[in-house]
Amino acid sequence: MSEISGGRHDLAQPADLAPRPGAADDLPVPTNLAQAAIEVLRVAVPLMISAGMMSVVLFADRTLLMFYDGASMSASMAGGNLFWVVVCVPIGAAAMTGAVIGQLIGNGEPEKVGRLLWQSIWLSLMTVPFFVAAFLGAESLFRLTGQPEELIAAEATYMRWLMLGGLGLVIESALSGFFSGTERTSVIMWVSVASGLLNVVLDVVLIFGWGGLPALGIAGAAIGSVIAFWFKVVCYSWLLSRPGLESRYRMRGGFGLDLPMLRNFLYYSLPSGLMYLTEAGAFTIIILRIGQLGDVPLRATTMAINFNMVAFIPLVGIAIAASVLVGRHLLQNGPAFAVRTSLASLLIALFYSGVWAIAYLVAGDWMLSLYGLGTPDEDSRQAILLAGGLLGFVASYVLVDAVQLILSAALKGAGDTWFVLAAGAATSALSIAAGIAFDPGRSSLTWWWWVITIWIWALAIAMTTRFLGGRWKSMRMV
Known part of the structure; x- marks a missing residue:
């Protein structure tokens, strides 16, 4: 597919397109694994902090809801998962913006970045009718899934x-792709930190009704998140409107609908979004099956997932860095450099995940004691006891989860998005089918956690096999 690039360009750029100091194509090329790791960390650390801020916000969101009302915490887990199922396809597609921009930079075509970014925005706007339908049908969706009647209204x-x-x-996922694709990841970090702090403050004020405002409970938690989402859009829009970006990236000059570029971007980005859907859909089915067991198992699962999330979400920052750098090096320096970047990213991710695996095994009870602060009700105390066993499952798969995440990101950075989708869909479908077929009974909370664990191992095996096969080394998205 060549519609984005429109053919190869001479790498000598006109004066107004010359690389600025600090631009990605000014940086030294890593010639060994240590230098590759330094490069990955340069791009990834701000993204890890950004993603980590998201995990802090979600953790605070659910924990504050538990202090407000334990049932609200359970409802936020199921409601948030179904929300993610609805939005994950466009978000996954928009998230590919950074990887494609990385290849444009590597191919010596920065003047096409603005036009690509606009195509991502047009795709984002096309999602509005689906979001309206989900808004109107929310209660019916939860009723169809057999959720406990007492949770449906809150969900x-x-x-x-x-x-x-x-x-x-x-x-905001599309707009942030510019900053990840051009390796200006510190911008994403600061916007995320500001947005996250705003979200936590709004949670406290709106959930509990501080400052003379009424206590809104679970609605207040969601309202705080919505304000934070749009706050990011405003910040990124303002930053992208700066005149200094126009001469190199044609931010304003790229305005308009470019159908060939849009089709090409959709070809590579849609599988990424659908991969998000298969994973989110499978995970939501598991959560809903656990929800059918009652509030206590669902609450225990939410507690364990909260701590899993603290370890997992920052890994997304490493994955984004791997995707962007693999895409750039593949075109700019060749497959050997892309492989080196992938391995460096994987080693960093394994080290980070290993620390958390040890923490879950050694200090899991101490972590869960946070939920015992104050005066938890009897259901919460039972959930805390159950969650202690569930953290053992998390420790057993957290390293493997890092492998599948980083290698799938490397494959997507090269353009192997359709394989990532096919492997993700197959492993998700098989895991859920086996889980339902062999479920030993309605009281089998641990069974569904075994399903989660086996599913993640299957994903890791599929991504590792594909990566080692090497077909991705000859792929291009521009």
């Missing part, structure tokens, strides 16, 4: 409010 409330921020979440 639907949480999801409906979040849907008001769904478009903002997709647009």
Whole structure:
């Protein structure tokens, strides 16, 4: 597919397109694994902090809801997961913006970055009708899944409010792709930190009704998130409107609908979004099956997933860095450099995940004691005891999860997005089918955690096999 690039260009750029100091193509090329690791960390650390801020926000969100009302915490888990199922396809597609921009930079075509970014925004705007439909049908969706009647109203409330921020979440994912693709990741970090702090403050004020405002509970938590989503859009839009970016990237000059570029971008980005859907859909089915067991198992699962999330979400920052750098090096320096970047990213991710695996095994009870602060009700105390066993599952797969995440990101950075989708869909479908077929009974919480663990191992095996096969080395998205 060559519509984005429109053919190879001479790498000598006109004066107004000459690389600025600090631009990605001014940086030294890593010639060994240590230098590759330094390069990955340069790009990844701000993204890890950014993603880590998201995990802090989600953790605070659910923990504050538990202090407000334990049932609200359970409802936020199910409601948030279904919200993610609705928005994950456009978000996954928008998230490919950075990887494609990385290849444009590597191919010596920075003047096409603005036009590509606009195509990502147009795709984002096309999602509005789907979000409206999900808003209107929220309660029916939860009722169809067989959720406990006492949780449905809270789950639907949480999801409906979040849907008001769904478009903002997709647009900010597209806009942040410019900063990841051009390796200006510190911008993403600062915007995320500001947005995250705003979200936590709004959670405290709106959930509990501080400052004379009424206590909104689970609705307040969702409203805080929505405001934070749109706050990011405003920040990125302002930063991208700066005149200094126009001469090199044609931010304003790229305005408009470019159908060949849009089709090419959709070809590579849609599988990424659908991969998000298969994973989110499978995970949501598992959560809903656990929800059918009652509030206590769902609450325990939410507690364990919260701590899993603290370890996993920062890994997304390393994955984004791997995707962008693999894409750039593949075109700019060749497959050997892309392989070196992938291995460096993987080693960093394994070290980070290994620290958390040890923490879950050694200090899991201490972590869960956070939920015992204050005066938890009897259901919460039972959930804390159950969650202690579930953290053992998390420790057993957290390293493997890092492998599948980083290698799938490397494959997507090269353009092997359709394989990532096929492997993800197959492993998700097989895991859920086996889980349902061999479920030993309705009281089998640990069974569904075994399903999660086996599913993640299967993903890691598929991505490792594909990566070692090497077909991705000859792929291009521009």
